[in-house]
Amino acid sequence: MNKIDLLNLIDITVSFEGFLALNKLNLNLKKGELRAVIGPNGAGKTTFLDVITGKVKPTKGEVIFKGKSLVGKREHKIARLGVGRKFQSPRIFENLTVRENLEISVSTPKSPLNLINKSIKDEQLNEIEHLMKIVNLAQKVDSKAGSLSHGQKQWLEIAMLVGQKPDLMLVDEPVAGLTDEETDLTADLLKSLSGENTVVVIDHDMEFIRRLDSNVSVLNQGTVLCEGTMETIQKDQKVIDVYLGRPEV
């Protein structure tokens, strides 16, 4: 049962002109783990993903992924090392079709030469078929991604994330704007991905987090307030004070 750590964040501090978006944040992820990260608006959840994916360079601290430091590496290099990301608002290529979006995500190697003079490999085509079934977009393959509903866009982006075959999947607010039914389906989908993949899910929606049935890290003011199962954190007084006790939840 002793699984090695896939990711260690060590004392990460991010300062935006003096404002500490992250403040000595520590977080460790085991291989195959599903981890939920919750926290009030502005807690630093998105910034925490920005640090891992290379969009934001930490002012202090270390990001160790598969035993190697990610700090200072460029975004596409980090992506190629096996870190995939789904953005808070759906970020898909709206002027491309569903299939073309998925082609971009599954294609390897990601060099211009490979893309321009080779056609896509059969196994990658199969992968695309498979992905489209998982996220229920098989009928929409040749539609422009921009014409999809909000929920379908969210799913397409999740499918693109899976197609990238990352070792670590970072999923930022995947159920924002989804119906209850879609939310449940998304939770099940993400759960089914863990085990084989390591997945970090950020969200506000407590019902959704509960359904994930995973360990939860609570972020507040740029630092991890508390970590544990849903039951543990619900009983934690600090968490109740800053987050759970607030009227909007």
Added chain:
Amino acid sequence: MSLSKIKFDKKIVLSFWIILIALIIAAPTLLPVFRLNLLGRYLSLSIVALGVDLIWGYTGLLSLGQGIFFALGGYCAAMYLQINSSSEFPNNIPEFFALYGVEKLPFFWEPFRSSAFTFFAIWIIPALVAGLIGFLVFRNRIKGVYFSILTQASLLVFFNFFNGQQKLINGTNGLKTDVTQLFGQMVGSDSLQRIFFWITAIIVIAAWFFAKWVVKGRFGNILIGIRDDEPRVRFTGYNPVIFKTIIFSIAGGLAGISGALYTVQSGIVSPQFMTVPFSIEMVIWVAVGGRGTLLGAILGAVFINYAKSLVSEALPASWMFIQGGLFILVVTALPEGVLGWIQGDGPRNLLQRFGLRRKIETYPSLEVNNKEGINE
């Protein structure tokens, strides 16, 4: 059902090509020499427009400096012609050198004695210069308006540099080609001009197919991805710097070919090829024709320039206003350009404009969705 549709389409395509080829072959007999020459020039301009469409229409890089690469191609061609037509001049070098007391061909012009070298130099040199400028700019993540300003600034640097180099390239006067010799004939002669027209027509078609090949498939989709959401492309594991450098370099190469063909058909290359308005016009041709539609770039370049010459003959000095008005009209009423409008939901959009149909989400919404990536 669908099978007959494909056959039908094929027939149309085939007849289109037959008519086109017939027109190209017949053009020299149908048109007076003067008009034929104009058409040849405008066709050569459509090649630089194809490049603008690749970098701007597909990749979102609004370059206002394509005149640099256009002029480089022109200078390569012109100097080759001058060097190889200078046997009666002092020191067997182009005549203008004597004016500035230059007795020996500057070393970097030496290779241009060779036609094989020149053939490659015309497109490879502009492509390399574009690649170098592009790489430095893209690596430093300069984009959007800053990229446009930087390309325009580079254009001004080249313009001023070329104007000042009398001893190397005859400065402001430029290099004339019409009185030079090629294959024992005068470049400005009717017979050679006719051949240049045909060559240009063939190269336009070849360049069009090449551009279609570049944008089709996954490579082209990455370009569109970079245009619409560059950070997303990066987080998917692609390095946009390489893709942008390649496409900018390709556009530079196309500009060079365009400039060379334009030079031999207009009889001179000079730093005037690198004025600010000319490079902006290239963008206007593509905007009016339809960015992101390769055919639109070709048609835009040819038709706008033809209109320009007709209007300038009838009402000199009014062209600038008409061109400006055309641009404003297209940007406001047909943001996808004329061909983009026809190919897209043109008629439906027209109904929308009159409130007869509900609005659908289209292209411009993308810029809004991109907000998240802008502040990096």
